[in-house]
Ligand SMILES: [Zn+2]
Ligand SMILES: [Zn+2]
């Protein structure tokens with residue numbers, strides 16, 4: 366089980382001790398590099414608590430861009446439903462997919478900070 370370590374504690378707070386006192390079999394990745402987090406972390410509770418990344422998402426099935434609007438603009442989620450596209454509400458194909466292990470918000474390219 367690989368947790369995400371931020372400020373010396375696992376995000377999921379399963380153990381309130383420093384990692385040196387964790388039971389065997391539990392490791393961590395540091396919060397600093399987001400790539401490493403999504404690649405190596407395996408603790409679901411930790412992954413859920415990572416700040417959502419804003420990214421430009423495309424449905425792998427129909428290829429339309431995925432926009433998180435309305436309640437999904439504020440509700441943290443990892444699995445996206447192809448529904449709202451730049452063409453308007455309910456114009457997606459209904460496909461469900463998970464672009465990353467950590468939460469994401471699908472935004473149009475104009476609102477992604479570079
Ligand atoms: Zn954890
Ligand atoms: Zn789709």
Ligand SMILES: [Zn+2]
Nearest residue numbers: 433445446471
């Ligand atoms: Zn979404």
